[in-house]
Amino acid sequence: MTTMKSKKIFTALALATAATSASATVLTFDSLTAMVYGDGAPLLANMNYNGQNLTYLESGFQLTLNAPNAAPGAAHISDGTYSEQTYNWHDGFENGSDTFVSLTRVGGGLFNLLGFDYYADGSSVWADGSLVGFIQDEGSWSMGLNGIGELRLSSGAFNELDNLNVETAAAATVPLPGTLSLLLAGLAVGALSRRRQQ
Numbered sequence: 001m002t003t004m005k006s007k008k009i010f011t012a013l014a015l016a017t018a019a020t021s022a023s024a025t026v027l028t029f030d031s032l033t034a035m036v037y038g039d040g041a042p043l044l045a046n047m048n049y050n051g052q053n054l055t056y057l058e059s060g061f062q063l064t065l066n067a068p069n070a071a072p073g074a075a076h077i078s079d080g081t082y083s084e085q086t087y088n089w090h091d092g093f094e095n096g097s098d099t100f101v102s103l104t105r106v107g108g109g110l111f112n113l114l115g116f117d118y119y120a121d122g123s124s125v126w127a128d129g130s131l132v133g134f135i136q137d138e139g140s141w142s143m144g145l146n147g148i149g150e151l152r153l154s155s156g157a158f159n160e161l162d163n164l165n166v167e168t169a170a171a172a173t174v175p176l177p178g179t180l181s182l183l184l185a186g187l188a189v190g191a192l193s194r195r196r197q198q
Contacts, residue, residue, distance in 0.1 A: 035082060039075070069096030081119055086161065112167045117161070121137075125153055
């Protein structure tokens with residue numbers, strides 16, 4: 001009987017640590033059809049300035065053109081290698097030096113990156129502050145990155161992204177490490193007290 005209870009408890013623990021299903025989506029940028037957005041050109045309803053940075057929202061994700069050396073309201077996208085329905089931008093004299101793009105979930109939270117298409121003259125790829133790769137020329141990124149809070153791409157003379165395949169990281173019901181320790185300690189005390197009673 002004690003063995004059955006222990007099995008049930010450990011089964012419950014295993015289920016508690018399992019993640020729920022994730023929600024996948026592909027960011028296609030189909031609404032980006034104009035030559036320029038920003039720097040005096042009209043913004044779409046899902047775009048806005050946050051200081052010097054230009055944000056773009058799609059399907060619960062946010063791409064931010066971080067332009068620390070651009071004049072307020074001057075950062076702009078869709079003129080880099082201009083292709084309709086892609087997210088593209090220039091660094092250097094157009095958006096100012098040290099420009100980069102970050103991808104996050106709207107409101108924060110973790111996500112998984114499954115892949116994306118690119119055309120770039122050279123861009124470093126960072127995940128939560130760690131360098132994970134470099135993209136150049138035309139190709140597809142296929143290395144999966146799980147449970148990240150921010151994807152960051154440095155800028156070159158031209159940068160173009162399309163078909164960003166992402167999913168929200170599953171909401172896990174994993175006990176906090178302290179909670180798990182207390183739970184296991186409680187199980188041990190309970191097992192000892194049962195042995196003493198027998």
